[in-house]
Amino acid sequence: xxxxxxxxxxxxxxxxxxxxxxxxxxxxxxxxxxxxxxxxxxxxxxxxxxxxxxxxxxxxxxxxxxxxxxxxxxxxxxxxxxxxxxxxxxxxxxxxxxxxxxxxxxxxxxxxxxxxxxxxxxxxxxxxxxxxxxxxxxxxxxxxxxxxxxxxxxxxxxxxxxxxxxxxxxxxxxxxxxxxxxxxxxxxxxxxxxxxxxxxxxxxxxxxxxxxxxxxxx
Amino acid sequence: xxxxxxxxxxxxxxxxxxxxxxxxxxxxxxxxxxxxxxxxxxxxxxxxxxxxxxxxxxxxxxxxxxxxxxxxxxxxxxxxxxxxxxxxxxxxxxxxxxxxxxxxxxxxxxxxxxxxxxxxxxxxxxxxxxxxxxxxxxxxxxxxxxxxxxxxxxxxxxxxxxxxxxxxxxxxxxxxxxxxxxxxxxxxxxxxxxxxxxxxxxxxxxxxxxxxxxxxxx
Numbered sequence: 001x002x003x004x005x006x007x008x009x010x011x012x013x014x015x016x017x018x019x020x021x022x023x024x025x026x027x028x029x030x031x032x033x034x035x036x037x038x039x040x041x042x043x044x045x046x047x048x049x050x051x052x053x054x055x056x057x058x059x060x061x062x063x064x065x066x067x068x069x070x071x072x073x074x075x076x077x078x079x080x081x082x083x084x085x086x087x088x089x090x091x092x093x094x095x096x097x098x099x100x101x102x103x104x105x106x107x108x109x110x111x112x113x114x115x116x117x118x119x120x121x122x123x124x125x126x127x128x129x130x131x132x133x134x135x136x137x138x139x140x141x142x143x144x145x146x147x148x149x150x151x152x153x154x155x156x157x158x159x160x161x162x163x164x165x166x167x168x169x170x171x172x173x174x175x176x177x178x179x180x181x182x183x184x185x186x187x188x189x190x191x192x193x194x195x196x197x198x199x200x201x202x203x204x205x206x207x208x209x210x211x212x213x214x215x216x217x218x
Numbered sequence: 219x220x221x222x223x224x225x226x227x228x229x230x231x232x233x234x235x236x237x238x239x240x241x242x243x244x245x246x247x248x249x250x251x252x253x254x255x256x257x258x259x260x261x262x263x264x265x266x267x268x269x270x271x272x273x274x275x276x277x278x279x280x281x282x283x284x285x286x287x288x289x290x291x292x293x294x295x296x297x298x299x300x301x302x303x304x305x306x307x308x309x310x311x312x313x314x315x316x317x318x319x320x321x322x323x324x325x326x327x328x329x330x331x332x333x334x335x336x337x338x339x340x341x342x343x344x345x346x347x348x349x350x351x352x353x354x355x356x357x358x359x360x361x362x363x364x365x366x367x368x369x370x371x372x373x374x375x376x377x378x379x380x381x382x383x384x385x386x387x388x389x390x391x392x393x394x395x396x397x398x399x400x401x402x403x404x405x406x407x408x409x410x411x412x413x414x415x416x417x418x419x420x421x422x423x424x425x426x427x428x429x430x431x432x433x434x435x436x
Contacts, residue, residue: 007225013415076415077422084414092313099394102411106418145421146414170421172413176317184424188417190408193320195390196302196364197231197294199406200324203363203388204295206402 004075008049012076014039015049019069029062078106085144085168087159088151089114089129092174096148097125111142115155135159139166146170153177160187222293226267230294232257233267237287247280296324303362303386305377306369307332307347310392314366315343329360333373353377357384364388371395378405 018038022030032046039046050056053075056068073079086093086109097109112124115132122129130138139147139162147168151159156175163171170186173179179187236256240248250264257264268274271293274286291297304311304327315327330342333350340347348356357365357380365386369377374393381389388404391397397405 009416009419012419013409013412016415017412075419077418078415082414082418090313091309091316095308095310095313096410098309099410102414107411107414146417148414169424170417172410172417186417186420186424188413188420190410190413191231192314192317192390192408193235193325194228194231195406195408196300196320196325196366197234197296198227199364199388199390199404200295200300201227201230201293202404202406206387206404 004052008052011039011041011049012072016069016072016076016078019065019072022065023069027065030065031062032057035063073106081105082107082146083110083142083144084108085110085135085139085142085147085163086112087114087132087135087147087149087163088155088174089116089119089124090150090152093150094124096150096174097127107146109148110144111138113138132159136162136166139163139168144168146172149173149175149179151175222270226270229257229259229267230290234287234290234294234296237283237290240283241287245283248283249280250275253281291324299323300325300364301328301360301362302326303328303353303357303360303365303381304330305332305350305353305365305367305381306373306392307334307337307342308368308370311366311368312342314368314392315345325364327366328362329356331356350377354380354384357381357386362386364390367391367393367397369393 015035018035032050033043036043036046047057050063050068053071056071057063084107086097089112093112093114097112109127112127112129113132113135114120114129119129120131145168147163147170149156149159149171153175156173156177157179160171160173160179160181164181164185169184171179171181171188173187173189176191176193178189181187233253236253250268251261254261254264265275268281268286271289274289275281302325304315307330311330311332315330327345330345330347331350331353332338332347337347338349363386365381367374367377367381367389371393374391374395375397378389378391378397378399382399382403387402389397389399389406391405391407394409394411396407399405
């Protein structure tokens with residue numbers, strides 16, 4: 001298979017979620033145009049994206065919802081269960097453990113770590129918060145391939161090194177720092193500030209600033 | 219100015235942050251190659267991106283760090299303070315209010331709302347949690363142009379309608395639902411599941427699965 005463009009990969013989860021929604025509604029086939037409208041894309045883009053993965057669509061019939069969903073899930077690695085370690089059990093860690101949006105079958109948080117003595121040993125959902133000092137050993141024994149990093153910025157790089165040494169290959173990083181990791185470890189940064197900045201750009205570009213500035217109107 | 223491609227906009231905050239880091243280190247000029255290496259981009263891409271906004275680079279000298287940073291901040295709308303309402307004060311809301319990564323000068327959370335009677339009236343940083351039922355009126359009086367939505371999925375759409383009615387033009391949505399909003403309101407979704415799915419794709423693509431699968435090795 002040819003390398004898949006990054007932009008296409010970034011849209012894949014959206015297709016999967018939409019196809020799952022359609023399947024749940026009992027829809028069996030869907031046109032590229034209908035997918036495009038639902039996801040705010042163009043018809044041509046949807047057809048081009050999906051053609052990257054093989055010939056799914058049938059002229060006049062559309063895409064088979066279940067088959068296409070399964071194929072995209074497999075491409076994303078969602079046909080297996082990924083065990084995930086959660087590092088950091090502050091407010092963000094708690095929110096992530098309780099987050100209703102993770103597909104439970106695909107991702108399972110199997111261990112939670114924190115270095116705060118007041119948290120260690122306490123319940124965290126069905127788990128118990130483990131001592132962050134035992135992070136590397138525990139993650140290695142559990143053979144966890146992915147981790148979510150929800151620690152303060154100052155603690156993130158050290159935690160990342162420990163995860164990498166323990167064999168973790170993918171890190172979802174919420175700390176507002178740029179992590180250094182060796183190949184082939186992948187880091188995906190969720191940076192709330194970047195999102196806010198993009199949003200402020202769009203609000204300004206659409207005239208939102210003039211409509212509703214930060215100074216009270218007379 | 220021509221419309222700026224979405225991909226360029228998504229990289230703008232990264233440039234700004236990097237330029238701010240450089241300025242803090244006392245760096246006065248920087249080459250496109252050095253920026254590219256720091257951000258994991260190609261030299262050509264950096265030069266193309268920055269050329270979108272005007273002629274900043276000088277051959278043999280590089281980009282003026284402070285001047286370029288100011289220009290990009292202005293383009294992003296970061297040369298003013300955006301007042302932001304935080305809707306939902308659960309674990310995620312708490313984490314966002316305490317988040318160290320927001321540039322304080324550009325974004326200021328000026329009101330926090332929740333519908334839980336146990337939370338209303340309690341302190342939230344320097345603020346006090348306000349009754350979610352007064353959301354629309356308060357946001358309108360405060361003339362807040364942006365909001366962060368950190369409520370459960372089931373409550374998100376109703377909260378979004380109230381925000382829109384109150385004049386909010388940009389919503390950073392953390393609830394795992396697709397919000398319907400009228401033009402010209404902009405929604406930016408932060409979907410943790412999408413990020414995990416992209417990460418699992420990359421881990422699999424780089425052979426991480428074979429190196430460290432979910433089944434314990436013998």
